Amino acid sequence: MKSMKKSFFILVGICMIVIFDVNGQGFLKNVTKSVTDEVLGKPKTSPQKDQPEPACACDDAELIFKMTDKLILDYNEMNINSSDDGSLFLQDRPTGKSYIIKDGKMEGPFEKGDPKIAQFEPSQQSSEDQDDTDIERFIQANKPYISRSGEKFLITFAGKKYGPYAQIMSFAVSRSREKFAAIIVENVVMTESQGKKMEEAMENAKNDQERMELAMQMAQQMQENMMKGGDPTSTSPKFVSNISNATFDPMKSGLAILNGKVKYDDIVIIDNGKVIDLQGKTLMTLKPELTYAENLFINSANTKYATYQYGTLTFSDNKTLSELFNLRLVKADSKVYLAYMYFSPKNNAIMQCKIPF
Numbered sequence: 001m002k003s004m005k006k007s008f009f010i011l012v013g014i015c016m017i018v019i020f021d022v023n024g025q026g027f028l029k030n031v032t033k034s035v036t037d038e039v040l041g042k043p044k045t046s047p048q049k050d051q052p053e054p055a056c057a058c059d060d061a062e063l064i065f066k067m068t069d070k071l072i073l074d075y076n077e078m079n080i081n082s083s084d085d086g087s088l089f090l091q092d093r094p095t096g097k098s099y100i101i102k103d104g105k106m107e108g109p110f111e112k113g114d115p116k117i118a119q120f121e122p123s124q125q126s127s128e129d130q131d132d133t134d135i136e137r138f139i140q141a142n143k144p145y146i147s148r149s150g151e152k153f154l155i156t157f158a159g160k161k162y163g164p165y166a167q168i169m170s171f172a173v174s175r176s177r178e179k180f181a182a183i184i185v186e187n188v189v190m191t192e193s194q195g196k197k198m199e200e201a202m203e204n205a206k207n208d209q210e211r212m213e214l215a216m217q218m219a220q221q222m223q224e225n226m227m228k229g230g231d232p233t234s235t236s237p238k239f240v241s242n243i244s245n246a247t248f249d250p251m252k253s254g255l256a257i258l259n260g261k262v263k264y265d266d267i268v269i270i271d272n273g274k275v276i277d278l279q280g281k282t283l284m285t286l287k288p289e290l291t292y293a294e295n296l297f298i299n300s301a302n303t304k305y306a307t308y309q310y311g312t313l314t315f316s317d318n319k320t321l322s323e324l325f326n327l328r329l330v331k332a333d334s335k336v337y338l339a340y341m342y343f344s345p346k347n348n349a350i351m352q353c354k355i356p357f
Helices: 002-012 033-040 115-120 132-141 192-204 208-226
Strands: 062-066 078-082 088-092 098-102 105-110 146-149 152-157 160-165 167-173 180-185 238-241 257-259 268-271 274-276 282-285 296-298 305-309 312-315 320-322 325-332 335-344 349-356
Touching: 078 325, 088 115, 098 115, 105 115, 115 132, 132 146, 152 167, 152 180, 160 180, 167 257, 180 257
Parallel strands: none
Antiparallel strands: 062 349, 078 088, 088 098, 098 105, 146 152, 152 160, 167 180, 180 238, 257 268, 268 274, 274 282, 296 305, 305 312, 312 320, 325 335, 335 349
C-alpha cells in the first residue's frame, strides 16, 4: 500500500508545498551548560551569586523573570521561544507541558495543542504526508489572518479578504501588524479530496488496465482544474500583499521565503542566499551558512547585520556576544534595538539587554 501511494504521487507529479513561516525565530537549544543549569534545571539550595555575570550582561538590563521554586525544569529538555509582544515561551519536551512568561508573571502549564500556545509552536513544512492536524495548526498559528474556505484558504487582513487560494506557500506579517505578504497558488492540479479518492481507486485497481484508465481520468481532472477561472497560470505561484509598491515576482526566483523577523517592521525575501526587498532590490548577499533567515537580523539602514547560532551573537564587524538567547528586534523611544536575554547568577533571573540597531 505504501509503495502504491508513492507510485501514485509520482504519477500525479504534485508538490503540495505549504511553507509555514510566521512566528519564527525558531526554537533555541544551545546556551552554555553553566548558564542553562542555573536557568531552568539542577536547582541549587541558594542562588550562585558568587558566579560571574556572563560577558553579554549589560548595566541597564531589564528584569524579565525572577526564578522561584515554582519553575524547576531541565533546560536540556526545553524549547524556548518568544512572541512579538515580548512573551517568553518555555516548553518541557518530555511532558509536553508549556509555560508563558509575560510582564514578570508565569502562566501554565499548558498541554500540547492548547490554542493559547499555538503562536509559539514550531512551524510545519508541508509534504505529501501532511495531514489535517498540520493544516489546522498552521491556521491556528496565523489567526486571525488565515482561515479555511472549503478546500482552500482565505487571507483576511485589515478588513479586506484575499483569495481563496489552494496553497499558501509563504506568509509573513510585519511587526506593526499593518503589512502582510504571501506567496500563493490559486488552484492545484488536484485537490486534496480528489487526490484521496484517486489514491483509493488506484489501490483497489485489479490490474494494469484499470490503473491506466484511472490515470487517464486523473489527467483529465488535472486539466480541468488547471483551467478553472479561465486562467492557465492559476496553478503557478503568485505574490499577494497589501503593500502598494510591492512588485516581487515569485516566478523569477528560486525557493523564495517571506520573512517579517529579519528587519524591523518590514518584510523581506530570503532567496538563494540573498536578502531582497519587495521591489526586488538585493539588500544583502549572505554567506552560504547564513542562508537560514531565522538566525539573521538586518539593521534599518541595511548597513550591518547580526547572526545568531549556538548561544553566540556575531555581528558583521566580527564582534561577538555569548551566553545569550531569545533574539528579537524591538522599538523604544522611536529607536530600533536588537534585544536579547541572558541568565544572571547575581539576580537569579532572566534579564534583557537592548543594542541600538
